[in-house]
Amino acid sequence: MPETFNRQLMLLELLYENPIGADGSVPAVVSLFKERPSDDELHSNVMTLRALRDDGLVELFEAMGFDGDSAFLTDDGRLAVERIRAKRTNPGARRSAAENGLLIYLHRQDPNGVGWTRVADFLAADDSMFLGVRLPEDLVYRVAEQLVRVGLVQEGITVAELGGAPLTVRLTRDGRECAESDDDVKDFLGHRDRPAPSQNFTINATSGNAFNWGANVSQSVTTTTATGLAGDELKALIQAILEAVPALGLTEEGRREVTASAQAVEGELVRAEPDQGIVRTHLRRILEAVNAEVGSQLGQLLAAQIKLLMAAMGSPID
Known part of the structure; x- marks a missing residue:
């Protein structure tokens, strides 16, 4: 997932957790973090807050130095965070993210499906992030097993402790076609397996x-x-x-x-x-x-x- 998007999510959630005080005080940007970020990081954060301000999600007050900058969420910003959190806990959305993320990751590693890729490597990559949170390990292994069953990936080494889930996988021809199409996994399988006329x-x-x-x-x-x-x-x-x-x-x-x-x-x-x-x-x-x-x-x-x-x-x- 792009670094800018991750930064946007991080700042939106930090501001959601640190609203305007009862006395009307607006939280300083540096106070959102446990430790003061470097000036370069603060500069990146302020640039991101400016973009969020332009989207109508935050109000940003800039001072002469980074330590004086402050911000708070607009109503639209709070609504955006609540929607993100709801989607993040949606089982169907998480499963879809795991399916598509794993397939795209495998295509990036080896589009021809020659070599084997460890599922654990996907879990450590940015592709396994879903709306700023890493996908659960058990879900990813279950999805890998399902992708094997529908013929989008081929399993290599499996392990009994994971219920026979694959430790290593590689793309099949259908998996490559799915990764290179505009469809997500669900739509691709729907098109591939659509019944012909009776x-x-x-x-x-x-x-x-x-x-x-x-x-x-x-x-x-x-x-x-x-x-x-x-x-x-x-x-x-x-x-x-x-x-x-x-x-x-x-x-x-x-x-x-x-x-x-x-x-x-x-x-x-x-x-x-x-x-x-x-x-x-x-x-x-x-x-x-x-x-x-x-x-x-x-x-x-x-x-x-x-x-x-x-x-x-x-x-x-x-």
């Missing part, structure tokens, strides 16, 4: 739903992609495949193949940047195993559903 996909055979497979599964798929997030729909389908393996009539080798490939896809999809090649390879293996050993309408419907979702993700399977 898509409907229906294949009818007898009755049933692919996501409710069981021992008496019927051979039909009815899926509505309401969210438009094909990746999320694919995760749901993979989970359904894992649950349905015992009911698909596969050989032991086929069950192992389908289960291993489904777990590989599931593991890749939780990554911030899934490798489409790995996902596509294992989905092909699932399709081959199901079609070769089941050959049923259910297998055909499963193949069609996987192909649809992969195409929606921009990675079609031939």
